[in-house]
Amino acid sequence: MTQERIALRDTVRLLLSRASDVRTAMESELGYDPALWKRLCSDIGVAALAIPERFGGLGAGIAETAVVLGELGRTLTPAPLLGSILAAQALLACGDDDACARLLPEIAGGRIATLVWSDAQGTWGHPPCVANGQRVTGQAHYVLDGDIADTVLVFALAGPEIGLFEVREGAPGLVRTSTRTLDPTRRLTTVAVDSPALRLGGDLTSALPRIRDLACVALSAEQSGAAAHCLNETVAYSKERVQFGRPIGSFQALKHRMADLHVLVETAQATAEAAAEADESALPVLAAAAKVHCAEAFQTVAAEMVQLHGGIAITWEHDAHLYFKRAHGSALLFGSVSNHLALLTSSRRGGTR
The missing domain is CATH 1.20.140.10 (Butyryl-CoA Dehydrogenase, subunit A, domain 3)
Known part of the structure; x- marks a missing residue:
């Protein structure tokens, strides 16, 4: 732990000790506290840590983000950070600078993003969705914050490749259903999609x-x-x-x-x-x-x-x-x-x- 990470840890810990109310957040309609999430993003920049500066982030890394997640885990604070991290990393991996320049600054600012990926068995390997041209079809499970995300990114099979697709909020055929889980502090969603989608970047199989x-x-x-x-x-x-x-x-x-x-x-x-x-x-x-x-x-x-x-x-x-x-x-x-x-x-x- 560097001095900078210790300072980050202490800052997050202080804010959570004052503002985190786990039971109220987990029982709310959204499943998290929007006011606390706004403060985490605006005052500390937790969603921006692992995003490069050229895309509106702080240019730190996963190690710094891990410090924040450790504190969120310590208090069990419901926050849409983990899903947004995955979506941001998928965007960075796709190699589409235009998409990154359009979407990552918003994610860094606290816009909730999610990555649609896992199948019904909880397998995070080949995605259950399929792309046919500019349309994606399929159903994914255990999607982090999938019911409240503003940005929905989908891994889908596109012939022999695996592509990353953006499904616009409110797109026809996008159905998001909250899943009742063992853990009431973590929101998981089943996402069914039969919608037009925009492909971002190239083959992400590797x-x-x-x-x-x-x-x-x-x-x-x-x-x-x-x-x-x-x-x-x-x-x-x-x-x-x-x-x-x-x-x-x-x-x-x-x-x-x-x-x-x-x-x-x-x-x-x-x-x-x-x-x-x-x-x-x-x-x-x-x-x-x-x-x-x-x-x-x-x-x-x-x-x-x-x-x-x-x-x-x-x-x-x-x-x-x-x-x-x-x-x-x-x-x-x-x-x-x-x-x-x-x-x-x-x-x-x-x-x-």
């Missing part, structure tokens, strides 16, 4: 793995931040909860359990940071490793948070169940742990992805 790698890097930062918060809350509670005349945190068995959780959180944060700093050659392996380890660490720490908080943790009023649900929901996003373990195994054997 770019898809990198975009998914960046998605995994971003998600692992969010997971590691949430896991760290779960541990901190659990340690604090163990110092307050008294059983048999003494704080439960003083019992050796619980000390051992929390020491193990500490190791998990520290290694998860280190793995997420390494993936965010990776160069192009190391990115595939480190992104998959971060996805696997941060998902498993978050699930473990969230489960222990529930166990060590006792009965209070299974009430709706306590936030433990929200972290538990986020842990299991995010573990499946951008591919399951087993899927990424297979990618790691293939990489070790010298195979292709």
